[in-house]
Structure formats: structure tokens, C-alpha cells
Amino acid sequence: MILTIDVGNTRIKAAVFEESTVLENFVFEKNELEEKIKKILKKFSNCSDLVVASVGKIEKESFLAFEKELNVHFFTHEDVFPFVNKYATPKTLGIDRMILASGATLQFPKQNRLVIDAGTCITYDFIDENDNYLGGAISPGLRLRYEALHNYTAKLPLLTFETPEHYIGNSTKQAIHSGVVNGFVYEIDGFIDEYRANFSNFIIILTGGDAVFLAKRLKNTIFANSNFLLESLNQTFQYKNRQ
Structure with a gap:
């Protein structure tokens, strides 16, 4: 075990x-x-x-x-991974992102893969069908977006996550929920559309604490698994032991 x-x-x-x-x-x-x-x-x-x-x-x-x-x-940057790391600054790539990329490579061979991890931050990691890790993006997660609106303005309240009633917020609270939550969803769908327009044979893996919420709202078809990082950690450890 x-x-x-x-x-x-x-x-x-x-x-x-x-x-x-x-x-x-x-x-x-x-x-x-x-x-x-x-x-x-x-x-x-x-x-x-x-x-x-x-x-x-x-x-x-x-x-x-x-x-x-x-x-x-x-796990460290010195370990053996099943992909070629083509990040311009490979030593700065987070171990969590490397493990996710490894899991995607092992679980979905010979495909273009985009791994989206929606947690404190939301990270996007792209591994092409030839197992090259090319990079991705990092942006604030839901909680950070709520906190930023409160911490960097004079009067906006600190709210906790709530599904907006309508895309047109009819109060300050509803406007914040609409901006944070809908903006979050639109961002992810926009990234997915961009990748999909440029790559065929494509799979999207969604994970992280907000994966279940997002899976119901994204217009793109995805593979959602909130435990993908832990599964990838197990798979990568087994891969390492086979080398």
C-alpha cells in the first residue's frame, strides 16, 4: 500500500x-x-x-x-518524469504541476492534453501528443478573486463563494458574485477554446477543489476528477520505480 x-x-x-x-x-x-x-x-x-x-x-x-x-x-525536479520538460525555466515549474502533467501523460497516451487545476490558484498545463510539456498559465482561483476585491478596494465586502442568481448582478453582492464566478468560468472556457482551435486529438482534464462546481458550468466537454493529482502521484511513483 x-x-x-x-x-x-x-x-x-x-x-x-x-x-x-x-x-x-x-x-x-x-x-x-x-x-x-x-x-x-x-x-x-x-x-x-x-x-x-x-x-x-x-x-x-x-x-x-x-x-x-x-x-x-x-518528488523533486531531479526525478524521472514521462514527459520532456520544455518550460523555459524548468526549475521554477511547481512539483504539483509536474505531477499533474505526468499523470496526464501516463493516463492519456498519444493525445494532446490540457490539465486545469482549480484550487487556490488555477493552473493550466499543456502536454502535446509527443509527450512534450510546453507550459500553460496561472491565474487567481475563486477565493483569491473574492479576497482581492475586498483587500484592494475601500468598500467592497469580503464574500464567500455563492452561485450568482443572474449574470446581471442587481446589488453589489450579486455583482461581485457574477463578476467572480462568471469571469472564472468564462476564462476557463476561453482558454479551452483557444487550445481546441489549435490542437486536434485533444483531451481536457479538470481537477482541484472547484472541479465539481466547474464541471457543471463549462460549455466544453471535459474529464473531471477532483483527485487527479493524488492518482497522478501514485502513477508517477510507480513509473519511477519501473525505470
């Missing part, structure tokens, strides 16, 4: 795998890390490996504390 952990900017996601089968998923706060890992390992005592991808601020020592119980692995 393998315990995979994705340390994001906001929360931590984890999953236990038996080969390619997910046995259980977990979501928790960063200050709960060690306590939650202990509980997971108590429940799944046959776990042999702990595999970590981190973009958040968690010290490695928090994971290395479990070295006596299982093998601890951290």
Missing part, C-alpha cells in the same frame, strides 16, 4: 492506494498533519511507502518523523 500526500497552498489531501485502486481519501488542515498520518497508518498498517508532493509550507521533518514506519519519498 502507498500513502500519497499533496500539500497545497491551503489544505492537505491524502489517499491510500493498493496498486491503482484508491482505498480511502482524506482532507485536513496543515496543523493536523502528524496526527492524521498516525491515524491513517494505524488504519492501514500495511502501508510501505509515503509519497509526497508539496508546494505548501510544511517542513520535510514532519514527514521524516515516520521514516521508521515506512519509506518516505519526496
Whole structure:
């Protein structure tokens, strides 16, 4: 069994795998890390490996504390991946984005793939049908857009996510919801249209915390999987061990 952990900017996601089968998923706060890992390992005592991808601020020592119980692995830029990284600044490419690109490459061979991860930030990662990682885009996620309107204006309130009643907001609150949520959806559809116009044999993978919400609203056909990063982490670890 393998315990995979994705340390994001906001929360931590984890999953236990038996080969390619997910046995259980977990979501928790960063200050709960060690306590939650202990509980997971108590429940799944046959776990042999702990595999970590981190973009958040968690010290490695928090994971290395479990070295006596299982093998601890951290993915880095030096690892072997199933794609050619053609990013102009490859060392600055986030490990989470590399893992997503790896999962897309392994799970959807010989296709042009666009991976959209809608979390704290929304990232777009494109891997062509020849397994070249070409790049993508980064923009603020839903929560950051709400916070920016509040933090950088004098009077706009800080709102939490709410589906807008209409695209024409008839109050300040409804105008904010319309601008943030509809703008978010229009942005993603616009990017997808641009890629689709330039590439055939094309698949879109949508993941992240807002994937379920977006899947119902995007006009483009997509493959939605909110746990795609954890699955990609497991697949990439197995790929690495085969090399």
C-alpha cells in the first residue's frame, strides 16, 4: 500500500492506494498533519511507502518523523518524469504541476492534453501528443478573486463563494458574485477554446477543489476528477520505480 500526500497552498489531501485502486481519501488542515498520518497508518498498517508532493509550507521533518514506519519519498525536479520538460525555466515549474502533467501523460497516451487545476490558484498545463510539456498559465482561483476585491478596494465586502442568481448582478453582492464566478468560468472556457482551435486529438482534464462546481458550468466537454493529482502521484511513483 502507498500513502500519497499533496500539500497545497491551503489544505492537505491524502489517499491510500493498493496498486491503482484508491482505498480511502482524506482532507485536513496543515496543523493536523502528524496526527492524521498516525491515524491513517494505524488504519492501514500495511502501508510501505509515503509519497509526497508539496508546494505548501510544511517542513520535510514532519514527514521524516515516520521514516521508521515506512519509506518516505519526496518528488523533486531531479526525478524521472514521462514527459520532456520544455518550460523555459524548468526549475521554477511547481512539483504539483509536474505531477499533474505526468499523470496526464501516463493516463492519456498519444493525445494532446490540457490539465486545469482549480484550487487556490488555477493552473493550466499543456502536454502535446509527443509527450512534450510546453507550459500553460496561472491565474487567481475563486477565493483569491473574492479576497482581492475586498483587500484592494475601500468598500467592497469580503464574500464567500455563492452561485450568482443572474449574470446581471442587481446589488453589489450579486455583482461581485457574477463578476467572480462568471469571469472564472468564462476564462476557463476561453482558454479551452483557444487550445481546441489549435490542437486536434485533444483531451481536457479538470481537477482541484472547484472541479465539481466547474464541471457543471463549462460549455466544453471535459474529464473531471477532483483527485487527479493524488492518482497522478501514485502513477508517477510507480513509473519511477519501473525505470
